[in-house]
Amino acid sequence: MQMAYDAKLLRVPGIHWLGVFPSDSEKFRLPNGCLLNLTAKDRQKAESILTRCYLRKETPKWRLELEIMLEKGVKFEIEALSASSLSFLSTYIPQKIHEGLYI
Template identity: 45%
Template sequence: MCIYKYGSVAMSFEAHSLTVPSVMWLGLFPSDLQRLRVPKSSLLPLTRTDECKLSSLLKRPYLASQPGWQKELELMQQSKVKAEIQSLADIAPDFLTSIYLPNKLRYGGWL
């Protein structure tokens, strides 16, 4: 997500032509996990690599302009779990397409 919006450090010399500044985070948020009661068996523990990436992301200067992202990343760091969007199928097989995404789109549930 950050690479799409801000570009990568390695490609910073071409960032202006490779980014999509208007991109929004629509997917599953760490705060959704408890609110939706996603089964714990669907959650994945953060790996050491995940933890290092989270720490790195939280230090990036542009995150200050994205307080919603920062809050979600900090929540993930505290909970030490992650979820794939497919984990919503453990709530109900059609939960993603019938409830989750339509509600996010209808009520502006993106960052």
């Protein structure tokens, strides 16, 4: 944020979010033990990110995922997806890439 004056030079317009999304917790039926409550600092960071103007126009799916996380009040790490099977991650990421399930 301190270098906002150079934003046009520093941005990466082709970046994609690959990995777990807050909406994946329901999709993959994560056990409650894998979910972590958001801390006050987590909430503050997410709310700060949501105020950035580019999230309104350029990346509405990112915005939606952050809103889901705030609404549910929980987060999880990608390792949580291996709760049901240790080999799950070795198929999850390639499948997301192949199917274009990234934002």
